[in-house]
Amino acid sequence: GLDVGKVYDKQEVFTYDPGFTSTCSTKSAITYIDGDNGILLYRGYPVSELAEHCTFIEVAYLILNGELPNAEQLAKFDSSIRKHTMINEGLKSFFNGFHYDAHPMAMLTGIVGSMSAFYHDTTNNKDPRHREIFAHRMIAKIPTIAAAAYKKYYGQPFMYPQNHMDYSSNLLHMMFAVPAEPYKIDPVIAKALDVLFILHADHEQNASTSTVRMAGSTGTNPYAAVASGIAALWGPAHGGANEAVLHMLESIGTKDNVASFMAKVKDKNSGVRLMGFGHRVYKNFDPRATIIREQCHKVLKHLGKENDPQLELAMELERIALSDDYFKDRKLYPNVDFYSGIIYKAIGIPVNMFTPMFAVARTVGWVAHWAEMVSDPTMRIARPRQVYTGAPDRKVQPIASR
Numbered sequence: 001g002l003d004v005g006k007v008y009d010k011q012e013v014f015t016y017d018p019g020f021t022s023t024c025s026t027k028s029a030i031t032y033i034d035g036d037n038g039i040l041l042y043r044g045y046p047v048s049e050l051a052e053h054c055t056f057i058e059v060a061y062l063i064l065n066g067e068l069p070n071a072e073q074l075a076k077f078d079s080s081i082r083k084h085t086m087i088n089e090g091l092k093s094f095f096n097g098f099h100y101d102a103h104p105m106a107m108l109t110g111i112v113g114s115m116s117a118f119y120h121d122t123t124n125n126k127d128p129r130h131r132e133i134f135a136h137r138m139i140a141k142i143p144t145i146a147a148a149a150y151k152k153y154y155g156q157p158f159m160y161p162q163n164h165m166d167y168s169s170n171l172l173h174m175m176f177a178v179p180a181e182p183y184k185i186d187p188v189i190a191k192a193l194d195v196l197f198i199l200h201a202d203h204e205q206n207a208s209t210s211t212v213r214m215a216g217s218t219g220t221n222p223y224a225a226v227a228s229g230i231a232a233l234w235g236p237a238h239g240g241a242n243e244a245v246l247h248m249l250e251s252i253g254t255k256d257n258v259a260s261f262m263a264k265v266k267d268k269n270s271g272v273r274l275m276g277f278g279h280r281v282y283k284n285f286d287p288r289a290t291i292i293r294e295q296c297h298k299v300l301k302h303l304g305k306e307n308d309p310q311l312e313l314a315m316e317l318e319r320i321a322l323s324d325d326y327f328k329d330r331k332l333y334p335n336v337d338f339y340s341g342i343i344y345k346a347i348g349i350p351v352n353m354f355t356p357m358f359a360v361a362r363t364v365g366w367v368a369h370w371a372e373m374v375s376d377p378t379m380r381i382a383r384p385r386q387v388y389t390g391a392p393d394r395k396v397q398p399i400a401s402r
């Protein structure tokens with residue numbers, strides 16, 4: 001209904017783009033994705049190079065600051081993260097309020113949200129020092145909170161962080177050690193976890209990051225904004241897919257059932273999807289999936305689990321899907337979550353902790369995007385419009401005549 005030749009004000013013309021498939025919500029200098037060619041760069045560096053040469057903490061510094069750290073910068077950043085790993089004892093007691101079978105993502109959402117009640121200082125978004133302390137606190141404390149959710153689930157006492165340990169080892173310690181029995185860190189497992197965290201650290205304007213940005217654009221407390229991102233990550237179409245993949249493998253059971261399962265996936269009325277397959281942006285391959293696949297084989301071989309039936313089942317599903325026209329026509333390939341759950345399971349992490357592990361890594365992206373947004377002087381509150389499809393203007397009728 002636009003008039004040819006008329007110059008419209010931007011408030012008068014709207015695009016209708018459900019799912020934001022072709023809407024850029026922001027400019028950003030953090031992460032670049034070329035979905036057609038399977039390229040993912042953090043601050044210009046291919047994720048494969050970062051996974052090969054850097055630690056998660058180095059990558060976190062890069063994502064936050066735009067450059068890889070030199071030795072001195074890394075030592076300072078690493079020491080600040082280690083210094084902030086403890087959570088307030090008051091915050092710790094919040095866990096007691098959760099039901100014994102609460103999902104760890106529910107606990108994570110609640111506990112991170114409640115951090116906004118402990119740290120009022122970071123609501124001054126315009127001060128770079130406040131933004132930095134928020135980033136360091138968030139990155140340092142999220143593994144402690146995730147591990148506490150794990151311990152709550154098992155009814156075991158919380159383990160304090162051991163700050164002589166590196167980031168991933170410390171998380172493994174807080175999850176698997178018990179007071180009478182320290183957990184011996186296996187460097188192959190700690191390295192695999194570190195690589196998984198690098199691969200999950202950021203992914204431009206995905207649903208959870210966009211949620212953090214949207215909440216943050218109102219000027220809310222940043223811990224509250226991150227809590228909203230954790231809630232968005234939980235869903236099976238996003239970070240919850242790693243948990244959904246394992247449930248799917250369990251429900252298929254054995255390779256004999258793959259054909260009938262695939263028939264269901266291709267039947268549009270069944271509502272069944274091949275979890276861990278497909279991506280809004282990657283239409284060729286997900287570069288993270290290639291690296292995770294390799295790590296998966298490495299870890300399972302190291303643990304003597306290379307004949308793990310679920311890995312074999314996953315490989316069979318992948319083999320069939322990649323040669324099937326249904327998947328080829330729709331450009332559906334394994335995504336980052338197809339193999340991550342198998343690694344997590346092999347190292348003893350329960351299925352409902354898979355998405356919290358993703359949240360630990362993605363926290364880096366969330367805080368970096370929040371900081372980028374609030375330091376941009378042109379930032380405005382995010383406020384999409386809609387196409388109204390409801391009733392026209394009408395009068396309220398007296399209750400007796402409705």
Ligand code: ACO
Pocket residue numbers: 019236237238239241265272273274275276277278279280281330332335336337
């Ligand atoms: N299994 C079967 N069919 C699928 C799958 C799948 N996993 N994914 C997409 N399709 C089909 C759709 O039915 C649709 O078919 P149609 O064109 O005949 O109607 C077509 O492929 C396009 O699918 P959309 O849902 O429109 O794609 P969209 O970009 O909106 O969704 C998503 C992307 C959510 C990732 C989707 O592929 C999916 O549900 N995958 C499974 C869940 C998953 O693994 N999520 C993790 C994503 S990665 C991450 O968040 C870390």
